[in-house]
Amino acid sequence: MADTIPPWERVRGMVPVSLCDWPGKITCVLFAGGCNLRCPTCHNASLAWKWKSLPSLNRETVLADLRRRKRWLDGITLSGGEPTCVAGLDDLLADLATTGLPVKLDSNGSAPDVLARLLRGGLVQTLAVDVKGPWSLYPGLTGQGMDAEMARDALSQVFDLARQHPGQIYFRCTKVPSLSPTDLEATRAQVPEDLPLHFQEYVSPRNSDDVS
Numbered sequence: 001m002a003d004t005i006p007p008w009e010r011v012r013g014m015v016p017v018s019l020c021d022w023p024g025k026i027t028c029v030l031f032a033g034g035c036n037l038r039c040p041t042c043h044n045a046s047l048a049w050k051w052k053s054l055p056s057l058n059r060e061t062v063l064a065d066l067r068r069r070k071r072w073l074d075g076i077t078l079s080g081g082e083p084t085c086v087a088g089l090d091d092l093l094a095d096l097a098t099t100g101l102p103v104k105l106d107s108n109g110s111a112p113d114v115l116a117r118l119l120r121g122g123l124v125q126t127l128a129v130d131v132k133g134p135w136s137l138y139p140g141l142t143g144q145g146m147d148a149e150m151a152r153d154a155l156s157q158v159f160d161l162a163r164q165h166p167g168q169i170y171f172r173c174t175k176v177p178s179l180s181p182t183d184l185e186a187t188r189a190q191v192p193e194d195l196p197l198h199f200q201e202y203v204s205p206r207n208s209d210d211v212s
């Protein structure tokens, strides 16, 4: 059955000011609950899988707060969970655009068609997309959410998208404990040389009992 939950009901977290979620920018971070993957190293498992137990944020309150603080912010980061899983995502982003602030969206890269639509529509200015590791390790890295072929196919489409939208997409790989130095080299090698891939340190899950 199609997801009919209004998009703002999926917004289940906010960090008013962040210096590290959009490199070089001061942003307010909003978190969309829900994810189609089940990475055993998920940094925010409650938000990904048990988001309905978290309080939702009020649309008008958030938008008014963003407008009030606009002069001190460079933009908004929409993270998750996986924002591309949100039905009505375009409406949510259109609401955020009314603040006049640019938006960066974080994604696991599993829905290249959605990412293409958002870029074409000017609904996001920047995308940060995960490359979780070598394609062959995707089943374990994503809790069987993506196999090697799915990962290669989806991310290859995002690589093409990055070339069509220069400077708007960058790729990230988190150095989770199961990735060896050789795996990290293989990850870099499978991303085209002309596209940026940032390796970031692994942060332990906030609630280890949520990761199962």
Ligand code: SF4
Pocket (backbone or CB within 6 Å): 035, 036, 037, 038, 039, 041, 042, 043, 044, 045, 048, 080, 081, 082, 108
């Ligand atoms: S894609 Fe991100 S939010 Fe989803 S399970 Fe993996 S680490 Fe968690």
